[in-house]
Structures are given as structure tokens and as C-alpha cells.
Amino acid sequence: MNAKPPTPGSQSSLRESNRARIIDAIKQFGGLTQVELAGATGLSAATVSNIVKELTALGVLNTTQSIRSGRRAQHVTLARTPGLVGAVQFGLRHMRVALADTSGSLLSDHRLPLGTDHRADAGLDRAALLIADMLETVDASSSELLGVGLALPAPVDMSTGLISSPGIMRGWDNVPVMDVMSQRINKPVAVANASNMGALGELKHGAAMGARHVLYIQSGLRIGAGLILNSQIFWGANGSAGEFGHMTVNPDGAICRCGNRGCLETEAGAAVLLDSLRGSHGVLTLKDMLRLAAEGDLGCIRVISDAGRKIGMAAANLCNVFNPERVILGGDLADAGEILLGPVREAIERFSLPSVAESIRVEKGSLGADAELLGVAAFALERFVEDGSILMGSGSASALSPIPSPVPTHLEDQ
Amino acid sequence: MNTAVTGPENMASVRRQPLIAMRGVSKHFNAVHAINNVDFEVYPGEVVAIVGDNGSGKSTLVKMLAGVFTPDAGVIEFEGSPVSIHSPASAQDLGIATVFQDLALADNLSIVANLFLGREYTKRGFLSDHHMEEEAVSLFRKLKARMPSIRTRVSSLSGGQKQSVAIARTMLGNPKVILLDEPTSALSVTQSAEVLNLIESLRERGLGVVVISHNLAEVQAVADRIVVLRLGRNNGTFHSTDISYERLVALITGATDD
Numbered sequence: 145m146n147a148k149p150p151t152p153g154s155q156s157s158l159r160e161s162n163r164a165r166i167i168d169a170i171k172q173f174g175g176l177t178q179v180e181l182a183g184a185t186g187l188s189a190a191t192v193s194n195i196v197k198e199l200t201a202l203g204v205l206n207t208t209q210s211i212r213s214g215r216r217a218q219h220v221t222l223a224r225t226p227g228l229v230g231a232v233q234f235g236l237r238h239m240r241v242a243l244a245d246t247s248g249s250l251l252s253d254h255r256l257p258l259g260t261d262h263r264a265d266a267g268l269d270r271a272a273l274l275i276a277d278m279l280e281t282v283d284a285s286s287s288e289l290l291g292v293g294l295a296l297p298a299p300v301d302m303s304t305g306l307i308s309s310p311g312i313m314r315g316w317d318n319v320p321v322m323d324v325m326s327q328r329i330n331k332p333v334a335v336a337n338a339s340n341m342g343a344l345g346e347l348k349h350g351a352a353m354g355a356r357h358v359l360y361i362q363s364g365l366r367i368g369a370g371l372i373l374n375s376q377i378f379w380g381a382n383g384s385a386g387e388f389g390h391m392t393v394n395p396d397g398a399i400c401r402c403g404n405r406g407c408l409e410t411e412a413g414a415a416v417l418l419d420s421l422r423g424s425h426g427v428l429t430l431k432d433m434l435r436l437a438a439e440g441d442l443g444c445i446r447v448i449s450d451a452g453r454k455i456g457m458a459a460a461n462l463c464n465v466f467n468p469e470r471v472i473l474g475g476d477l478a479d480a481g482e483i484l485l486g487p488v489r490e491a492i493e494r495f496s497l498p499s500v501a502e503s504i505r506v507e508k509g510s511l512g513a514d515a516e517l518l519g520v521a522a523f524a525l526e527r528f529v530e531d532g533s534i535l536m537g538s539g540s541a542s543a544l545s546p547i548p549s550p551v552p553t554h555l556e557d558q
Numbered sequence: 559m560n561t562a563v564t565g566p567e568n569m570a571s572v573r574r575q576p577l578i579a580m581r582g583v584s585k586h587f588n589a590v591h592a593i594n595n596v597d598f599e600v601y602p603g604e605v606v607a608i609v610g611d612n613g614s615g616k617s618t619l620v621k622m623l624a625g626v627f628t629p630d631a632g633v634i635e636f637e638g639s640p641v642s643i644h645s646p647a648s649a650q651d652l653g654i655a656t657v658f659q660d661l662a663l664a665d666n667l668s669i670v671a672n673l674f675l676g677r678e679y680t681k682r683g684f685l686s687d688h689h690m691e692e693e694a695v696s697l698f699r700k701l702k703a704r705m706p707s708i709r710t711r712v713s714s715l716s717g718g719q720k721q722s723v724a725i726a727r728t729m730l731g732n733p734k735v736i737l738l739d740e741p742t743s744a745l746s747v748t749q750s751a752e753v754l755n756l757i758e759s760l761r762e763r764g765l766g767v768v769v770i771s772h773n774l775a776e777v778q779a780v781a782d783r784i785v786v787l788r789l790g791r792n793n794g795t796f797h798s799t800d801i802s803y804e805r806l807v808a809l810i811t812g813a814t815d816d
Contacts, residue, residue, distance in 0.1 A: 151715075166648070169706075172704070173704060173706055177704055179707065179712070180706040180707045181706075182707070183706060183707020183708060183709050183710065184706045184707055205718075212714065238777075254748060254751055255751065255755060256747075256751040256755075256779075257754050257755070257758060257779040257780055258752065258775075258779050259775060259777070259778025259779045259798065259803075260798070260799050261780065261802065262775070262778075262779075263775075266775055269747075270747045272745040273746070273748065274747060274748055277746075277747075277748045337810050428784065429782070429797075432603075452596070511581070
């Protein structure tokens, strides 16, 4: 085991940096032929061939014969234990699809922008096609795919994938997502709420690692939360726990998509922030607003920090109730950094009990936009890989409490 | 009815003016009015989609901006001043770059060769390959386009990659406006995803992007504003977040009398 790092400029450090370049290139594209690797890294064909041989012997890379432009080529991918899961994440304006191996790391991913009120059928179709495409890129046969996890930005019934609150994602109402998707790809599918998956991602790989009680708040076009209690994701009676964005903060407020009025989302959700900027700034997208705020635009900064104060106050109420160690902010709006976090932190300190406030660390998620995708990959692994929880790292107990089975609602009795 | 929706105005800068403005533009071919009294604007840092049925005049409109046709009536303004775009070269000189459906790439040449076709870097009479390759790599990185090797022949690229090369090539002239004619019509889902992401990154870089497309789902995904053409007339301009798929279809087909 090397105790000393190689001296810079030495042969061994050059070899290490070349190896790293090759591995990075493969990670970026999922799989490349040796010729493509030479082009992508700028290394000579001989160097690439040598390094690939070394890394294949070490078990880091895997090569297969393939064909490019009618000629034989060596296709190089990351070596992995057999067994892959698909991870699909739908946002309100985009979707991401990835393949993950049994360690939970993403092998390949794609991103696709979507229109407002995008439809379920088109979205699920695209997800299935993208998964098939990625399987080919990483040289995996379809039998290696064990299952797919799917995250939706709405409360879902985890036994069917139906959105449990109609109106939040109009193009997806009444779609039994689990059945529809598993028919399309012929594999088992598990569906969960995106904020819960973000929390799971940060718990497994990010800023929530090692903590037992965490409030993960995702803010962007939607506001949602994932609760981590006793190191496990808390689902609630039917999987709807964590609908932080639908806490009533103003009983006389605006009507929310969920049907209630004065939800936190109607006061601090990104759509509302962008609307409030229409008069002065014209029509902006969330990215525009974040960019302008970073450049010092006072209007955008003000609107984001006011939202932070409202989110922080609502979070303070939750913190009083369950006393978390950490409050982690994720989602697109968290990209505003301290502009959002500062007011959240201040509000939590101000509005929660001193004993509660002093044990809380308020942080930005460390996984950025990948939190939900990594979380849903971890979710799929725990569901579809045998002994998945053991595979998921040094004997840690499962991060998932049992999924709630469908509970008959009292409304059915009427 | 023309819903006069102007593009974004910014608090951070002085009231922005459009990169391109067409006012009351008409074009006819003998008795056929391909374009009839159309108003149209593109601002920096926005994506405007032009949608419409076959025969609505989409291509004619874009060809007038690309310098292939000249208007019979009306004014075209570039950054506030009236201009006459009488040839493709003059369009390029103004800073308007166009990618038509046929892409116009040389299949037998590499990506780098295609990018620099006609404007190769030379050093003492020899091609400066190294210099061109560096710039090609850096360009694709800036556009966040995934291109494994720039020495690959264009003929072995996927449709989406070819589209990315065609778009990247226009970027070398530092255009202010890019016109894309049906960029994803021949592409698979994966490939379209790459092109849509590329369009978004062009927008981030402050360009005005005009996209003709009949794929309304994609239009709603990337466009800031949508211009509906019907039978040569502007049947409405909308912010993409303000209009539903159904209403768009209705305006394109004429089902509503708006």
C-alpha cells in the first residue's frame, strides 16, 4: 500500500494521472472504444492500450470486442459486479435517467428538458428508451437490469405509483406509474417521492451521512422535504410524509395546486418568486434568476432571501417538533448559496427553541442536482438487489423503513 | 389576432432591444402569400420557437433571416437598425448563423475538418492541426456537448452528434443569433436530448436562438416564447409557460378563432 504520494513530474505520477484521465473519460461517456479514448484524452493509442490492459488486469476496467465503422474495436467500460438498476427522476421541467451499479455510483446518465405540465406517457416512454440506450453504451445485456427506481416531485402512493394528490402534476394524474413503466421495460419498478429520494441520496452519499435525525428541504419549483428519523427515511402512513411545501403558512393566502390555500409553496416556491419579478425583470426562468442574483441583482437577491426567511420559519416549526441534528437544503434554489441559506439559518435560530436551535447545523446539500438521482438509485438497489442493504456499505442497516402498504382510507366508507 | 407579447426586459441592464425585429414583413411567390404582414422579435439569451403546419410559412420566414429570400414588404431590423439581408453571406456578416435540415457537413471528413472547412488555421503555409483541434475540444466543452473524439469521421457519428457538430460550426463565427430548422426531426430520443441540452447552453451564452419545430413537446421544453404561424400570418405569440399544448395545436390548425 503506497504510504507516500508519488512526486509530481515522476514517471509514476504521470502514469497515475493518465490512468485517471482514462477513467474519467469512460465515466463521462459510459463506454468508449480505445480509439475514442485516445481522441478524448489526447493520449497516444499505445499509451491507451497499455493503461487499459493494466486496469483490466486490476479489475477496474472491462473490455469487449465490438464494431465501429465496420472495423473491430475494443470497447472499454468500467468493470462492475453484475447487477444494475435504473434510476429515473422527473422534475417539473426536466427528467434525468441513469444506470447505477451495486455500489450505488452512477455509470451513465442523461438529462432532458421538459415543458410545463408534461405528460406521463411521453415521459415514461422516453425514460424507457433512454435506459435501453444506456444499457447498450455500458455493454450490459438487458438481463443485468434488475429493476428501476422512479422519483416523482409529488406525493405518491408507493404501492401503485399513483400521485396521491391530484392537480400537482396535471399530466400525471390517475396514471398508475408503476404498472405503466414496468410494462414498458419489462422489469420491476418502484416509485417514490423525489424529496424523500433527495434525503436518501444525501444520507447515503452526501451531507447527511452519519447523522441520525435530518430534515432535508428541497426547494425549487416545488418545495418538499424528506425526513430522516433514526437514520431511516420516514414514509408515513401512505408514503406522503414530508409534504413540507403544503404546510399552511397563510390561511388567507393564494390557492395552491393541491387545492388548499396559503401553502408554503404559494409563498416561497420558485414559480411565485419568478412571478413577482415579472413586472420589473420580465419573464425569467429559475436559472436566469439564480444567475442574476449571483451577479448582484438586488431584486432577485431580495426575492430569494425573503423566500429563505419563510422557508426557515416553517422549518423552525418542524425542528421544534422533531429536533433534528441537521437541516440540509437541496433543490435548484439552494444553488443561490448563502443568499438562501443565510436567511434560513437566521429564521431557524430565531423561531425555534434555544435548545433545539443549538443542536442544528444548517447546510447546503453536497450532491447538488444529483441528490435525488443517487437517492433513487439507492432505493432501487435496496428493493431489487438481494441483500441490497448489506451491499450498500459496511454493514449499515437499511436506510429504508418498510414501505407502507396501501391503507384503506376512511373516506371510502362514505 | 396578434397577442403582442414582447420579449424579456431586464432590470439589470437598460431596456433591452431585440437582436432581430421583423415588422410587417410579407413575402409572396407569384400569387401565393407565403408570409403576410408578420411581426417577429428575438432577444439575446432567449429561445423563440416558430411553430405551424406545413405551408404556414415557417421556412420562408427563417430563410428571409438567413438571407435566402428578401421580403417584399416590411422592415427587418438588426439591433435596432434597419438592414437588408440580401445574401447568406450578409446574414453571416451581421451575426446570423443558420443550420438547415441537411446540415451541410462533409461526411468523409473529420469533425475538426468540418468545423474549420474554409477557414482552416495555417502556419507558414501548413495546416495548424494542433491549434484547430484544441479549439474544437474547447468549443465542445463550452457547449457541454459530449463528443468523444474530434478526429472521428462525421459519417460515423449519430444524428444527434452530427447536429451538434453543425451547430458548433456556426459558433466559430461568433454569431449573435442562431437559426435552427427542425433540429430534432430525424433524431432518436437520446439524440434529441443532447440537442435540446445544446440549445439550452446556447441560450445560457446569451445568444438569440430561433427554432423551427413541429415537435410541440420539445418546443415547450426549451422555448421561452412560441410564435404560431398559420397560413402565412402570425396567429399569436406566447410565453411557453402561459400556453397549453391543446391551445397550441388549436392555434396551429385553426380550430380556435383567436
